[in-house]
Amino acid sequence: MRKVSLALTLILFLVISGMLLGLLFYSPLSTLLSSITSPEIQFAILLSLVTSVASTIICIAIAIPVAYALARYTFPGKRIASLVLTLPLTLPPLVAGIALLLFFGTTAWGKALDSAGFPVIFTPIGIIVAEVFVNLPYMVRIMRSTFTAINPRFEHVAKTLGCTETGAFFRVSLPMARHGLIAGTVITWSKAMGEFGAVLMLAGATTMRTETLPIALYLNISTGDVDLAIAAATILILISLVALCTVEYLDKNVNVF
Amino acid sequence: MLRIESLSITLGEFSVHDVSLEIRPDEYFIILGPTGAGKTVLLETIAGIHTPHTGRIFLDTEEITQREPRERNIGMVYQDYMLFPHLTVEENIAFGLRQKKVPVHEQHNRVLEMFNLMEIGHLKKRYPGTLSGGEQQRVALARALVLRPEVLLLDEPMSALDSRSRERMRRELLRIRRVTGTTIVQITHHFDDVFALADRIAIMREGRIVQVGETSEVFLHPADTFVAEFLGIGNIIRGRSVRQGNIARIVPTRGPAFTAASSVTGDVVVTLHAEDVILSKAPFESSARNCLQGTVTGIVSSGSTVRVILDAGFPLTALLTRESCRELDLKEGSGVYATFKATAVHVIPLNSTG
Numbered sequence: 001m002r003k004v005s006l007a008l009t010l011i012l013f014l015v016i017s018g019m020l021l022g023l024l025f026y027s028p029l030s031t032l033l034s035s036i037t038s039p040e041i042q043f044a045i046l047l048s049l050v051t052s053v054a055s056t057i058i059c060i061a062i063a064i065p066v067a068y069a070l071a072r073y074t075f076p077g078k079r080i081a082s083l084v085l086t087l088p089l090t091l092p093p094l095v096a097g098i099a100l101l102l103f104f105g106t107t108a109w110g111k112a113l114d115s116a117g118f119p120v121i122f123t124p125i126g127i128i129v130a131e132v133f134v135n136l137p138y139m140v141r142i143m144r145s146t147f148t149a150i151n152p153r154f155e156h157v158a159k160t161l162g163c164t165e166t167g168a169f170f171r172v173s174l175p176m177a178r179h180g181l182i183a184g185t186v187i188t189w190s191k192a193m194g195e196f197g198a199v200l201m202l203a204g205a206t207t208m209r210t211e212t213l214p215i216a217l218y219l220n221i222s223t224g225d226v227d228l229a230i231a232a233a234t235i236l237i238l239i240s241l242v243a244l245c246t247v248e249y250l251d252k253n254v255n256v257f
Numbered sequence: 258m259l260r261i262e263s264l265s266i267t268l269g270e271f272s273v274h275d276v277s278l279e280i281r282p283d284e285y286f287i288i289l290g291p292t293g294a295g296k297t298v299l300l301e302t303i304a305g306i307h308t309p310h311t312g313r314i315f316l317d318t319e320e321i322t323q324r325e326p327r328e329r330n331i332g333m334v335y336q337d338y339m340l341f342p343h344l345t346v347e348e349n350i351a352f353g354l355r356q357k358k359v360p361v362h363e364q365h366n367r368v369l370e371m372f373n374l375m376e377i378g379h380l381k382k383r384y385p386g387t388l389s390g391g392e393q394q395r396v397a398l399a400r401a402l403v404l405r406p407e408v409l410l411l412d413e414p415m416s417a418l419d420s421r422s423r424e425r426m427r428r429e430l431l432r433i434r435r436v437t438g439t440t441i442v443q444i445t446h447h448f449d450d451v452f453a454l455a456d457r458i459a460i461m462r463e464g465r466i467v468q469v470g471e472t473s474e475v476f477l478h479p480a481d482t483f484v485a486e487f488l489g490i491g492n493i494i495r496g497r498s499v500r501q502g503n504i505a506r507i508v509p510t511r512g513p514a515f516t517a518a519s520s521v522t523g524d525v526v527v528t529l530h531a532e533d534v535i536l537s538k539a540p541f542e543s544s545a546r547n548c549l550q551g552t553v554t555g556i557v558s559s560g561s562t563v564r565v566i567l568d569a570g571f572p573l574t575a576l577l578t579r580e581s582c583r584e585l586d587l588k589e590g591s592g593v594y595a596t597f598k599a600t601a602v603h604v605i606p607l608n609s610t611g
Binding site: 151153154156157158159160161162163164167171172175176178 | 301304305306325326327329331332333335337339341342343352353356357400401404
């Protein structure tokens with residue numbers, strides 16, 4: 001039993017690392033570098049960075065109060081609310097994308113946004129919207145479990161020591177939640193960098209317009225431009241690696257999934 | 258003075274019903290009760306964490322029922338201390354002063370004052386996670402006391418400490434009270450705390466206060482069977498303890514002296530469980546150090562057991578089975594010998610100020 005399971009673990013390790021290394025070393029280094037510095041990949045890197053940072057900030061701003069409410073307060077319909085808030089976790093991103101497309105494309109609300117100068121469909125704004133929608137549940141879950149783990153008595157004491165309710169949150173609970181917050185931010189950001197399905201549906205796949213790294217990978221492999229596709233993939237692998245290491249280093253107890 | 262008028266609040270499975278209390282200035286007041294009696298909810302409501310459904314709270318002459326916790330001048334120390342883990346000892350203690358925007362220079366002086374009072378200056382750069390239970394306790398007290406609260410609320414402050422630190426903490430609390438003149442309200446289920454610290458006590462059960470009074474009064478005259486059984490002790494004797502070799506000789510305020518395995522001297526209260534007292538018709542030879550002669554003054558039966566109350570110079574209660582009581586043929590007025598071991602006698606130093 002011991003030998004078999006250890007051997008299987010070793011094989012799995014070799015297969016995964018072999019696959020990834022094979023991808024990284026598929027094209028010679030000079031080709032890889034020139035692909036990464038090509039205008040199309042440069043554009044994709046920049047667009048991915050801007051949209052992922054923006055969507056992560058929006059996720060943090062929404063997830064912190066929502067997660068806090070779910071962790072601290074009881075209110076009617078809490079179970080339903082937490083179920084619906086978590087649903088996008090298990091929803092295929094393509095389905096989330098088409099729901100967003102219908103919501104912004106056919107409803108009065110979507111049209112109002114469009115005429116107000118915030119066109120969502122097939123635009124970079126759509127990328128941000130799709131990323132927020134898909135990633136928010138992760139952030140909410142991580143922050144919720146982080147806040148749940150903090151005894152509310154810390155805030156009670158802070159209030160007897162002169163804090164308002166808001167003050168107690170910002171001076172005590174939020175600093176105590178910082179590990180969860182950093183882990184959640186890194187995960188949300190790296191997922192935003194890699195988001196494909198929902199972005200494809202809502203923002204489309206227009207070269208040099210809504211072309212994030214995963215879209216660049218998809219478009220270039222469809223046209224047979226393997227080197228550019230590999231350049232995009234390489235960057236995505238590095239981002240995943242950095243995100244994973246950060247989370248592992250920060251706190252082994254942060255409950256991610 | 259802290260006055261509570263018919264306070265009621267329900268929080269999940271814990272509730273407080275129609276509680277009225279008056280706690281005098283500079284008093285050490287202990288609320289005693291079993292787990293789930295609503296003691297913590299009561300304390301938190303006094304601190305202002307929860308708003309009561311009905312009832313009012315007064316501090317001196319002002320009503321504070323609707324006031325926010327930060328405007329009440331009431332400090333609180335929880336059983337698990339709740340030191341902020343992301344702040345050093347010094348920052349924890351200065352926390353309240355910073356919130357109240359006390360000038361930096363004065364902040365510094367008052368934190369120093371607390372370092373001296375609690376003897377924790379050497380810990381100032383440490384984080385709470387690295388401190389022992391006793392050290393955390395002192396930091397938590399310092400953090401509350403630095404704001405010079407009118408009332409200090411303590412939630413089971415000794416329960417997480419070992420018996421030696423507990424004894425030391427009791428002395429510390431008495432000293433704090435003497436030095437700062439703070440009114441202290443403590444909740445506990447530890448009888449030793451009650452005798453060592455309290456001026457008056459209240460017994461709480463299922464959210465209600467069932468008895469309030471001077472400590473000895475409540476122990477000697479429990480209001481009902483719940484209080485008697487909860488206090489569950491049977492025998493409380495006041496007296497003086499004198500050292501005799503390596504044991505203590507207890508001289509009660511009236512009645513014969515007996516011995517106790519203890520090193521405590523001075524004014525004391527001793528407790529002796531009723532089930533540790535053996536009754537016999539004649540004195541007998543045994544390892545037990547104490548054998549007192551007495552007369553039966555009362556027999557109270559409850560279920561399968563019987564409480565026999567003797568006059569041995571002081572009242573003494575023994576817990577017997579129905580069968581033993583019948584076999585010994587005990588009635589009111591019977592002469593009887595009470596035997597108990599010196600190690601069964603528990604000696605508690607008396608609160609010297611109370």
